[in-house]
Structures are given as structure tokens and as C-alpha cells.
Amino acid sequence: MTERESGNRALTAVRDRPLLVVFAAIVLVLTLDLLRRLLTGAVGTHDLATYLWNGAVLGLSIGLAGMGLAMTYSILSFANFAHGDLVTSGAVAGWIAAFLVAGWGDFAAEALVHLGGPFPLNTNTLGISVTSTPVAIVVGLVVAAVATAVLAVVVDRVVYKPMRDQSGISLLIASVGVALAIRYLLVFTFQAGRRGLTAGQQTPSFSVPIGGGTISVNAHQLTLVVVAALLMLGTHLVLRHTKLGTAMRAMADNENLARVTGIPTERVVLTTWLLGGALTGAAGYLIALERGTLTMDFGWLLLLLIFAAVILGGIGSVYGAMVGGIVIGVSSRLSLVWLPESFIVVAAFLVMIAMLLVRPSGLMGGVRTA
């Protein structure tokens, strides 16, 4: 291609996609400014590393939580506003199990099942952490995944299945109803309020020296990162190499097509809720583990961020959710360089809105479930 032709190509690209160019320009300017600050020492290398590490942790949490949302979006074609409360449910179920395993015999059963609450339950005495009570942690993770998968299927049978033929908006509204019901049943059962989960004193944490300072890495962050990565890998394998995974991908692209070719769509729907629900429950459990505390609405509060990740990555694309989550996580931490803390989430939402307007197919555009 001659120079003139490539020049013309570039000009056409700019003219056709002005918003994308603006977006790219902003990213470029910010990157250069970041470099400048690094060089002048306004931002230390260790600061940058902290942002990147914390961003990765946050991003993987959101990405993991978003995978289930992307699946239901692509296969059932609606925005599930109850997704955040499934995240919370997973955390609640998983942590009850973890408490029971860790504290059985030493603490009253009611106190454990109630995750403390009004009972005096000193989490440092209970001593849950990934190194001191690994069995409890693992059991909790499994219970979280299984319980949420079951809950998701039950909700589908009761609420969404009778409405299969209705519009995406109707399903969205129904999911709002489901969200309210789940959240406030949890509040009714366990009461609102923040609960401690892990023994902060017993959780190993390392200070890694970098540049002029250190970054702090704790074992629960590592656990989340490792487990999330493994779950994403596992999901990838399922989607690529199993019959049901292939069927899920086919259905994501075209439900009518799937019906015609004989793939049993109800079976795929069931698998979607089971797999998506399991991932979502695991995500909730791990997020609570990393934070060390639990409230009954933490999933709901994360919902829009999870939507932002899914939209950024490309609605309906499971891989997009992973990528979108990491982008949201890292960029929201990085934006602390420029923005006050109270505006970080605002910035993430603005990026999401911009994405929907400019390129609704997302970063991984055009790709569906896989």
C-alpha cells in the first residue's frame, strides 16, 4: 500500500469514528501524563504498582461476577437486575458454611449460622483465614457456588420460565422484583449491618518492595486472584470443549437457529443458570473473603459496576466480561492519580455510557458468548 493510500485510510477512519478517536486521544494524553508523573516522582513506582495490583484484584472480582451476567444476557436476552443479589446470596451461603466448618463445637451453632450478628462472635477468636482454616474456606467456596446455582435455577423456574416469550423489558422488570425479594428476605433473616468474616490478625500479608516503597499484598487477595483465574480458565474449557458449551455459544448467537437445529434450548438455559449461578456465587464469596466483611446489599451496590464491565467487554461475551472487568478494575484504581476517590465510580459509569453510545458491541465487539 502506498503512503498516500494508508494516509487516506487513516483519514477515513478518523472521519468515520470521531468518538473513538477522541477516546483514544484521551487515553494517550492520560498515559503520557502518567509517565510524566512517574518521571518527576509525583507518583512513585510503588504507588503505580499498588494501583495496578489493587486494580487487578478488583477487576478480577468484577470480571468473575460479570461472566454469569454475560451468559444470561446473551442466552436469555435480558438484563438481569437481580444479578447483584445473587452475588450477595453466594457470599451469605458460602460464609455460613465456612463459619460452621471453622467454628463447629467451639461456638454456638446459632451464632455461626447467623454469621454473628447480635451474638458476640469475635472473628479473631473464630480465626478464619485461608492459611489458618483452609478447609473452611474451600468448603465455603463450594457451598457458595452450589447454593447460588440452585437459587438461580429456582428463580428461573418460578419467575422467568413462565415469561420466556415476553420482551426483554418485561424480564428486566421482573428481575427487579426478584432483586428486591431476595435482598430483603436476606435482610429479614440476617438483619442489615456489617459483619466481620475473617481474622485480620491471622491473615498473612507481605510487603513487596518496589521502587521507592512497598506494596502490600495479602493472602486473601492472592486467593481471589488465583481462584478467579482458575474459574475463568475452567469456564473457557467448558465453553470450548463440551457439547453443552458449544450449544450455549450457538444459542447465544441465535435462539431460533438453535431450536431449528435441534439443540434442546431448555437444557441449555438450565446449564446457563447453573454455570452462571455458580460463577456468580463463587465471585460473591471471594469478594467477601477479600474484603473481610459482609453486608446484605454489597452485591446490589456492585451491580452497576458489573454491568459496566460486561458492557465494556461486549454485552453477551463471557470473555468480554473478563476483559471488561479487568479494564474497569485497573482503570478505576489508576484514576486515583487524577481524580478524588468519590469520583472514581462516576468516571467508570461515564465510560460505560460512552461505550454504549459509541460502540455497543464493546471492546471485544461482535463476539458473543465466546
Place this chain on the structure above:
Amino acid sequence: MTPETTRDEADVGPGSETEPLLQVRDISKRYGGIVAVDGASFDVEQGTLTGLIGPNGAGKSTTFDLITGNQSPDAGQVRFDGQDVTDDRPDEVAQRGLVRTFQIARELDEMTVLENVMLAPRNQIGETLWRSVVPVARDRVVDQERDLREAAWETLEFLELDHLAGEYAGTLSGGQRKLLELARVLMTDPDMILLDEPLAGVNPTLETKLLDRLHELRAEEGLTFLLVEHDMDVIMNHCDPVIVLHQGAVLTQGSPAEVRQDERVLEAYLGGEVDE
């Protein structure tokens, strides 16, 4: 029958003496690897009932979309009444007096037949927000609404839909929906109508009545029609000229007799390539 408020008595019909009313030049549209329209070019003269035929997949509906702005062509130009309308939005094209019906009738299901028809006329002063609210202005809206109502009833009576006036459009049968589409476009008081299979499901007596009316409108008010129809009798008996589309391009055009005798047309319909 046409609404008074949008009719200018002195205006018999647009289009200059020299330029065709609708000029389509080399329009193309592709979707990924599929070429839907491939350099189609044709003219439609004012005051004609022009037919547009072609086998399935020839690109007729896409061509309509490209002309009316529902989709934008990758290349080419569309001129209407001497103006370049290639990049116009659908509502801009309609405002110029070029309207269309849809192959699969698009009814406003939860609005009544009368509401559907009353929606259509252009330049309704009541479509401005403040005029609907402010007391004195609203009186004038009411006056215009009364005139439009009369025109609406006449149109419905002519199309034999008046007994369904108060029904939700969603309850209509297929043929009735097509008639409603027609009622709507007629109410816009257009200069040219693109008709996409308007007679599907319509009974033969009514069909004849409709075609007679189209000719009347053509002769008396200078309306122009571009008609897509699968019923060859209708095309051959009522349209002149006839344009033949094949694989996204114009194969030939001419009088019905000429087109009927053109071997390439027959081959196109039987499927397969046509030698140039």
C-alpha cells in the same frame, strides 16, 4: 379525500418538466460478504404508476430502504424532486413528500385504526408540545383535528375499513393491515408513494377498486407510484414502465410488453445467471 390543510390547490404535482421525479444512481449496499444492491440505477417519471419486479432476493425491499433513508447506501445517489436525498433521515424524506408502505405491515398495534390514520398527515400543528396545552392554541389544534378526522373517515370508508375504526390495529387481519398501511400513506398527502406489495391478502374486488383509485390519483392529482408486486397480472395490466431488478442491479426496464418479451427477464425468474 386528501386533507385540506396540506393541499395547495395551485400545485398540480411536483417535479420539473425535464427531470424525473425520482432518480436513483448507482446505489449499492452490502452486508459483510453479501451484496444486496449492486449499482442499481433507474428513474421514475412523475405521474406514472411504475412497476418494480424481480425474483426473490433481487434487492427490492433494500432498494426501498435505501431510497427512503431507512438504510444508507454505501455508494450512489438518490435524487427526489431535484434534491439530493441520499443522506436524508427517513423523516426528512417523508417530509419531502416521498413515503412508503412496508412489505410486512407495521401496525401500531395498541392504537386504534383511527389513531393510526390520524397519525399520518403532515404538518399537524398539534404535534408541537405547547400548542397542545395552551388554551387558545389548543382550539386551533381542535379545528385542524376535525378536518383531519373527516378526511380519515373518508379514507377508511373508501378502503372499506370504516367498520373497524375503533378497533385496535393489532386485531386486524393480514389484508386489513395492508389496507391500513395504504390508508396511512394516502393521508400524508404525498407526491410519491413506494408501495411494497400493498395488495397481499386483499380481495379481488377491492383490489380492482384500489388500482382504479391509484390511477385516478395519478391522473387527477399527479401522484407518482413505484409498485412492487408479485402478482404479474397487476404489474402488466397497470404499470408502465416496468423496472426489472436482478441480483441487486437493474436488468432492464421498459413497457410491460417489452419486459414481457425480454428473454433475460424470464431467465432471471427461473434462477441462474443472466448473460449481459
Place this chain on the structure above:
Amino acid sequence: MSSETAGGTDGRNDAVLLLGVALGLYALFTVVSVLLGYDLNGIVNTLRRITFLSAIYAILVLALNLQWGYAGLFNIGVAGFMAVGVYTMAMLSTSPTSTFPGLGLPLPIGILGGVLAAALLGVIAALPALRLRGDYLAIVTLAFAEIIRRTYRSPVLEEFSIAGLDLGTGGSRGMSLPENPIRIIFYQTPGDPASDPSALGAAIFDFSSGLGVQPSVVVGWVYAIVLLVGVAGVYWLLMRVGFSPFGRVLKAIREDEVVARALGKDTRWFKIKTFALGCALMGFGGILWRLTGGYVATSMFEPIYTFYIFVALIIGGAGSNTGSVIGGAVFASLLFQGPNFVKRLVTEYVAVGSPPNTLFDAIGALGGLDVTPLVAYTLSDVNVAALRLVLLGVVLVYLIQNRPEGLLGHRKEVASPIDLGERDRQEGQS
């Protein structure tokens, strides 16, 4: 002609319907109050409270109905526009001597400013609406409302000054609001809580105290009546907007925007105007709601409030203005206030004792065939509030599955200022 083709609703029937609903609700709550042993003051205050809430919800539901019921624009950012209305009013009219100062301008200016600000934000919110379909628009409007709420909550904007003028949002602590304007009628110094009554006020209070009704309830009722006038005004406005060619195009946009455009309607402007007007009314409703409360905080504008308004609209029937008013009243009185009254009725007549600490204790007691702890637990204030929301969720799912058209959504409400079914019999029409 048959009423099916009538443009507009049958005005008289609707007035009767609305009056009937109002009287029915008043009767119900009077009975409940009597059963609870309230004195006259208590009964009057209860009726005042449901009037207040029903009127507020009626206005907000009417506004949402314009956007969603008529034009099909799925706006779940209602709470955000309410916030803009109230905060702007506060920044304009709150006294400069408050902790977080406003400009101290007269209240009417503040209210006007709040409404205009909400309208402006509405126009901005409309821009994505021009391009996005239903569920994407829902996400964007929710994000928009959250952006607004978090901005008002940010410590960065807690206090700031522009051109030498001190302003602030109060951040997470909120701002105080101007005093209830109704007090001007009744008190000599309305801004002073301990003020003496005015001459008119004294006369009225003497009369009401003679009956046993306290001054604060009287003032509250006058405000509620003003709200009812407000509802009537908004209703009148939106009836005219809906039953007109403008309203007709809105309905067409909801049904099939392609058709509206194919008939020459520039739907972009219709959407922008609908957002502007609807959001202005949401700002107005927000102001009326919070004005007498003395202060505003961002916790008053969490997404749950938007969902309340949505449920009320679905109950009443999306697409119907009369339905919106009825839905607002039914929601506010029965679904929102109702559970509290049920709780009070039960505890009035059934001795339940104090509630156990946890649900598990209550369930444990079931083993000993003792239901009372469970009932007591369920009826504690906190849990009634939680169950109320569970009920809301269930009602929402039920309605969407079985009766999405709500109470009045099935009615044929033809969008025209005249009865389309009648024809002019006078001739010479040509």
C-alpha cells in the same frame, strides 16, 4: 358513536373514579385508625399522611407515565432528577447562614430553578435515548441517576464557592432546606420554630384545638391540600399533552418508531421534549416531597425510590394518566403505609411480647409449638420494613407476569383532543 372511538377519556367518569378511590381510601384508613384507638387528632393526621404521600406519588407517577407509558422511554433514573430538583432549589434558596449555605433567594425562584435544572438534565439524558434501545437506556438512566447522587454526596463538593458566592451540597451530611412556605399563613415569623401565630393562625388554631386537632396537623393538612391542587394541575397538563397529536406521536414512538419516522415525524425532538417535561415534573415532585422535611440528603434519592414509582405506575396502568394517579394513591396508601398499619393493628389486639433477637431464635421456638416469637419477630419495625419490600418484589413479579396492564392500562384511551368517532354532520366539507 361508541365510546371506543372517543378521543380522550370520559372526563366525568374519571373524576368519579378518582373521587371514589380517594373516599374509599379515606374510609379504610379512618376505620383502621379508630380500631387503633386514635383520637381525632390521630385520625386527621393519618388521613393527612396518606393524602400527602398519595399526592406526591401521583405527580411522580404521572411524570414517569409520560415518558414510559406514552413514549416507551425506559427511564429508571427518576430519583436522580428528583435530586437535581431539590438540591438546586436548596442551593438557590437555603439561607446563607446555614452550615452548608445557599444563596437565600426567595423560595419561588428556588423552585423554578430546581424545575428548570431538572429539565435541563432531562435534555442531557435524552441524548443517549435517541440512540439506545430499551434495556440499554434503562442501564444508562440508572447510571445517570447514580452519577448525580454520588456527585451530590462527594466531599469535594461539600462546600465550594463560585465568583465569591459560598455554596455547597453538604456532601454526605446533607443540606438544610428553607422552611415550609405554608407557615407564612399561620405564623408571624415563619422561619422561627417557636414563633407566635399570626392573627389568622391564632383564630384557626383556636378552632382546631377546640376539636382536639393540633396546629402542626392543621398546617400539614393545608400543605396536603396545596399538593392536591398541584396534582390537579399536573394531571390537567398531562391530559392535554397526552390527548393531542403530540401524544399520538409519542404512542407511535412506543409502538414502532420506524413507522413514526416513515410518516415524517422527527422523533428525536419528541423524545427530547418528553424527557425535558417529564424530568421537570420529577424535579417538581421531588421538591414538593422534601420541602417540609427541613433538610435534604442523598440517601433520599437511592434507586429504590425509582422502583417504588415504577411499581405504582404498573399497578395503575402504564399509558393512562388517570391510572397513574390511582396507582400512586394505591401504592402509597396500601403497599407503602399499609404494612405499618397491619403491624399496629395486630400488635394492638394480639399480645406478642418483645421480639427475639434473631429469626433463628423465633424458628427455634416453633419446635415448642410457640408461634408468638416468630410473629413478634416478623412484626418488629425493622422487619416489617423489610417484608414490605419483599412484598413489593413479589407484587412486581406477579403483575408483570399476569397483569402487566395494571388497573387501567387496558382502557382504550385514544390520543386526540376530540372524539374521533363522531363525524361532523354539517356539510360543505371539501
